[in-house]
Every structure is written in C-alpha cells, then in structure tokens.
Amino acid sequence: MNIATDTRSRIIAAAKPRFHSRSYANVGIQEICESAGVQKGSFYHFFPSKRDLVLAVIDEYAEEWASGFVAEAFDPALPPMERIDYLIDAAYFWQKSIKEVHGRMLGCIFGNLTLEVSTQDDILRAKLLAIFTRAKSRFRETLEEAVSKDIIPPLDAALTAEAMLAYLEGVILLAKAQNDPDVLYRLGPAIKTLRIETMAP
Amino acid sequence: MNIATDTRSRIIAAAKPRFHSRSYANVGIQEICESAGVQKGSFYHFFPSKRDLVLAVIDEYAEEWASGFVAEAFDPALPPMERIDYLIDAAYFWQKSIKEVHGRMLGCIFGNLTLEVSTQDDILRAKLLAIFTRAKSRFRETLEEAVSKDIIPPLDAALTAEAMLAYLEGVILLAKAQNDPDVLYRLGPAIKTLRIETMAP
DNA sequence: CTTGCATTTTACCGAACGGTCAACTAGTAT
DNA sequence: ATACTAGTTGACCGTTCGGTAAAATGCAAG
Numbered sequence: 001m002n003i004a005t006d007t008r009s010r011i012i013a014a015a016k017p018r019f020h021s022r023s024y025a026n027v028g029i030q031e032i033c034e035s036a037g038v039q040k041g042s043f044y045h046f047f048p049s050k051r052d053l054v055l056a057v058i059d060e061y062a063e064e065w066a067s068g069f070v071a072e073a074f075d076p077a078l079p080p081m082e083r084i085d086y087l088i089d090a091a092y093f094w095q096k097s098i099k100e101v102h103g104r105m106l107g108c109i110f111g112n113l114t115l116e117v118s119t120q121d122d123i124l125r126a127k128l129l130a131i132f133t134r135a136k137s138r139f140r141e142t143l144e145e146a147v148s149k150d151i152i153p154p155l156d157a158a159l160t161a162e163a164m165l166a167y168l169e170g171v172i173l174l175a176k177a178q179n180d181p182d183v184l185y186r187l188g189p190a191i192k193t194l195r196i197e198t199m200a201p
Numbered sequence: 202m203n204i205a206t207d208t209r210s211r212i213i214a215a216a217k218p219r220f221h222s223r224s225y226a227n228v229g230i231q232e233i234c235e236s237a238g239v240q241k242g243s244f245y246h247f248f249p250s251k252r253d254l255v256l257a258v259i260d261e262y263a264e265e266w267a268s269g270f271v272a273e274a275f276d277p278a279l280p281p282m283e284r285i286d287y288l289i290d291a292a293y294f295w296q297k298s299i300k301e302v303h304g305r306m307l308g309c310i311f312g313n314l315t316l317e318v319s320t321q322d323d324i325l326r327a328k329l330l331a332i333f334t335r336a337k338s339r340f341r342e343t344l345e346e347a348v349s350k351d352i353i354p355p356l357d358a359a360l361t362a363e364a365m366l367a368y369l370e371g372v373i374l375l376a377k378a379q380n381d382p383d384v385l386y387r388l389g390p391a392i393k394t395l396r397i398e399t400m401a402p
Numbered sequence: 403c404t405t406g407c408a409t410t411t412t413a414c415c416g417a418a419c420g421g422t423c424a425a426c427t428a429g430t431a432t
Numbered sequence: 433a434t435a436c437t438a439g440t441t442g443a444c445c446g447t448t449c450g451g452t453a454a455a456a457t458g459c460a461a462g
Contacts, residue, residue, distance in 0.1 A: 007439080023317050025226035028419060041423080042440050050420065104320045112316045114378045116224050119305045129378045162375065162384075163391045167364075170371025174363065177315045177330045183363075190364045193396045196388070208409080229449065242452085243410050251450065 008046045010036040015057050020109045021102060024054060024116050054113070055127055061109055062131050069094070074138050080146035081192060084139070084164070088188035091168070095181040107176040111169045132165060139164050159196040167191050209247045211237040216258050221310045222303060225255060225317050255314070256328055262310055263332050270295070275339050281347035282393060285340070285365070289389035292369070296382040308377040312370045333366060340365050360397040368392050 014036035018027040029050055033040050047053045073087035099105050106112075110131050118125035139161035146152045168191060175183035215237035219228040230251055234241050248254045274288035300306050307313075311332050319326035340362035347353045369392060376384035 021320055023224075023226060023321070025224060026321065029421085030418075039441050040421085041442075044421070045439060106320060107316060111374055114374060115308060115313045115316045118377055118380070119222055119307060120224070120227065125378065125380065132375060132378055159387060160391075163368075163372075163388045166371035166375045166388055167368045167395075168371065169374050170367035170369065171364075173312055173315060173370050173374070174333060174367045176319055177326065177333055179319070179326065186360060187364045187367055187397070190361075190395055190397045193394060194368075194391055195394045196391045230451085231448075240411055241450095242412075242454095245451065246409065 007036075007038055007042060011038055011043060011046065011053065012056055012060055015053055016060060019054060019057055019113070020061075021104065021106050024113060029053075051121065051124060054124065058110070058113070058127055058131065062134075066134075070138070074142065079151065080142045080149065081151060083142050084192060085189065088168070088184070088191060091172070092181060092184040092188060095172070095175065095184060099179070099181055105176045105179045105181055107172045108169060111172060136161050136165050154198060156196045156198045160194060163194045163196055164191050167194060208237075208239055208243060212239055212244060212247065212254065213257055213261055216254055217261060220255060220258055221262075221313070222305065222307050225314060230254075252322065252325060255325065259311070259314070259328055259332065263335075267335075271336075271339070275343065280352070281343045281350065282352060284343050285393060286390065289369070289385070289392060292373070293382060293385040293389060296373070296376065296385060300380075300382055306377045306380045306382055308373045309370060312373060337362050337366050355399060357397045357399045361395060364395045364397055365392050368395060 011032060015027070015032050018032065018035075029040065029043060032053075033043050043053075047056070069090040070087070073090055074083050075086075078086065095105055095107070110128055113124065114128045114132075118128065136158075140157045143152070143155065143157040143160055147154050147157065168188075171184055171187045171191075174187070175181055212233060215233045216228070219233065219236075230241065230244060233254075234244050244254075248257070270291040271288065274291055275284050276287075279287065296306055296308070311329055314325065315329045315333075319329065337359075341358045344353070344356065344358040344362055348355050348358065369389075372385055372388045372392075375388070376382055
C-alpha cells in the first residue's frame with residue numbers, strides 16, 4: 001500500500017510540472033512514465049485514462065494552493081482589502097520564481113487548461129469551473145467583509161468577486177504572452193478598482 | 202495563380218474554425234487537408250510547417266477583427282467611452298452567436314493560443330504578443346482621447362489600457378469555463394471601472 | 403515544340419500517440 | 433501450504449502525428 005501510493009504519487013509528481021509548463025495535449029503518458037520510473041501498464045493500473053491523471057493533477061494543484069499562500073492571503077487576521085493585495089503579491093512572486101528557475105512564465109495551470117480543453121471535455125471543464133467557483137467565493141467573502149466593516153462602499157460582492165478573478169486570470173495571460181511576471185506587478189494592484197454596483201432593487 | 206491562392210486559402214479556411222474550436226495540438230494537418238480537399242504534399246508546398254499555417258490563421262483572424270466590429274467599435278465618431286461599451290457588446294454577441302451555432306463558447310483564439318503555445322514556441326508567442334500590443338493601443342488611444350476631452354479624470358492611459366485588455370481576456374476565459382457567453386454580459390461593462398493612476402512625477 | 407516552373411499527387415518515413423493484455427511477482431489472509 | 437489480490441512488467445495494438453521525396457501534371461513564355 002505504501003509502495004502503491006508511492007507509484008501513484010510519483011506519476012502525479014512527474015505530470016504536474018509538465019502539464020503546467022507545456023500543455024495537456026503536448027505531454028504524453030510515455031514521457032510521464034519514463035520520468036516517474038514507471039511502466040505504462042502500471043500507469044493504467046492507477047489511472048483509467050489520461051484525463052483521470054490530469055484530474056488528479058488539478059486536485060493536487062488546488063490543494064497546494066488552498067493550503068499554501070492562498071490560505072496566507074485570505075488570513076482573517078488581515079484587513080480584508082489587504083488580503084487581495086497579498087494575493088496579487090504572492091502570485092507575482094510565485095510566477096517570478098518559476099521564471100527564474102524555468103526560464104519561462106508558466107501562468108496559471110487552471111487558466112491554461114481551461115482554454116485548452118474546455119471545448120473538448122466537459123468533465124475537465126466542470127472540474128476547472130469548480131476550482132474557479134471556489135476562488136470566486138474567497139473573493140466574495142472578502143468583499144462582503146470589507147463592505148460590512150465600511151471599508152469600501154456597498155457593491156455587488158458576487159459579481160465583483162467574479163470580475164476580480166477574471167482580471168487576475170487576464171493579467172496572468174498577458175504576462176505569459178510577454179513572458180514577463182512584472183506585468184503582474186504593474187497591473188495587479190488595479191484589481192481593487194474593479195466595482196460592480198448592486199442592482200437597483 | 203488563381204488556383205494556387207485558392208488552394209492556400211482553402212487550407213486556411215479549413216484550419217481557422219478548427220484551431221479556434223479545439224486547440225493547436227489537437228488539430229492535425231491530415232484533418233485540415235481532408236477538409237480542404239487538398240493533398241498533404243500540396244499543403245507543404247504552401248506552408249513550410251504547421252506553425253506557419255497557424256501564423257497565417259492568426260493573421261487572418263486579426264485582419265477579420267480589425268476590419269470588422271473592432272473597427273466599428275473604435276469608430277472616432279463615437280464618444281470615446283462608448284467605444285469600449287460597443288466592443289464589449291460586440292464580443293458578447295459574437296460569442297453568443299458562435300455558441301448558438303456551435304453549441305460551445307469558443308472564446309478568443311488569441312488568448313487560447315497564447316496559453317497553449319507561448320511556453321513552447323517563441324515565434325508564435327511574439328506573433329500573439331504583437332496582436333495584443335495592437336489591441337492595447339486601441340484602448341490607450343481611446344482613453345487618451347477621453348482624458349483630453351475631460352470625459353474621465355486623468356490616468357495612466359497605457360497601463361489602464363493594458364489592464365482593460367487583460368480584463369477582457371479574463372472575462373472571456375471565465376465565460377469559456379462556464380460555457381456561457383452571458384458572463385461577458387454580466388462582467389463586461391465593469392471594464393470601465395478599471396483605473397491605474399499616473400505615477401507621481 | 404520545348405523548356406521551365408508552379409502545382410499536385412501518391413506513397414512513404416520514423417516516431418509518438420493513448421490504450422490493452424497476459425503473464426509475472428510479492429505480500430497477505432485463510 | 434494455498435489461494436487471493438494489488439501491483440508490476442514488457443510486449444503489443446492500431447492510429448495518428450508532422451514532415452519528406454519523387455514523380456506526374458498543367459500551363460505559360462520562348
């Protein structure tokens with residue numbers, strides 16, 4: 001059982017950086033197996049298909065984020081709007097450190113996969129959508145708290161949260177197009193200027 | 202010569218919707234040739250490689266956009282900020298009509314390709330970056346005009362333009378994740394709330 | 403009528419693709 | 433000791449991948 005889970009996690013560990021730095025279609029199972037030191041038959045003992053592997057990779061990344069600096073950013077001890085600053089900062093430094101090691105801006109794996117596969121695989125699309133929905137909730141809760149504490153004027157927290165998430169993904173996209181994390185640094189802070197007013201009742 | 206250009210443009214015409222609705226890696230040259238009624242040897246007479254084909258496809262899309270509703274949106278006769286409204290509207294209706302025909306939100310082909318290939322091919326990345334740079338300029342010029350006419354308070358037009366472009370791409374990304382163009386309708390108008398102030402001199 | 407060139411056809415290349423299968427190994431429970 | 437099972441191995445499936453080369457075709461200028 002130990003050895004078993006080890007094989008499985010070695011596969012995932014080999015797949016993660018590859019899917020992140022290239023694309024879903026461009027990474028083959030053979031390559032992953034070679035890198036993980038695993039036979040292809042063994043791969044298919046743990047994963048029924050390539051899609052199931054990428055599903056597991058998405059889960060690992062989501063977990064890594066949620067318990068990592070996303071948890072730090074959305075620390076209830078911080079003033080609400082500072083959490084958003086923190087998140088942008090963290091995204092910037094993360095992308096920057098990846099570029100220093102890897103030579104390239106890799107961007108957000110969820111965004112990358114979304115644009116690549118969501119027209120071709122509804123199961124993957126649903127998985128990625130769930131990730132975004134969770135992220136959206138973090139923004140929404142933060143905005144609601146900021147409004148209730150009179151830190152910002154009232155607004156439509158749900159819609160503004162979605163807008164902020166969209167903006168973050170868009171900034172990462174443009175940064176990737178320029179292969180330059182500094183785009184995040186320049187454009188990121190403007191996320192707090194986004195506002196969607198509450199609909200008149 | 203007529204027949205020649207016809208073959209070439211039939212290839213591009215077959216490739217365009219496929220790269221848009223799926224992805225770069227997922228569309229094969231064989232499929233494109235079959236759909237265009239062209240032999241593979243003939244394909245390689247006109248395009249040295251698959252990359253050169255997608256380069257041509259990007260050019261065609263860029264041309265189609267620039268002379269289509271992007272030209273309409275950035276009509277100098279319109280008040281500057283209304284041009285941005287128009288662009289959002291046009292993007293929404295375009296995505297919506299595609300979904301009605303195709304069943305899926307396909308999003309922005311430039312954004313799609315950027316996230317898929319820009320870590321793997323610097324020539325493609327440069328091409329896509331050039332498209333974004335042109336789009337950014339349209340936004341910037343519009344903002345500069347709005348500022349000079351006292352329609353909006355002074356701001357950093359170049360940075361705000363980039364932020365707006367990022368936001369647009371991000372909104373399209375989220376809409377694609379939900380396979381729902383209405384996301385564009387809900388979030389799009391907030392693009393005008395984005396602001397990046399001029400740096401203190 | 404022929405030379406030359408652009409285009410097209412056809413057959414082919416080796417490599418990689420995702421996935422399958424049957425045989426084998428090893429540890430555990432009875 | 434035996435039977436069962438989770439895990440592993442390595443060979444193999446048909447298909448597709450991007451790309452190549454040579455021969456055939458059509459056409460236009462000399």
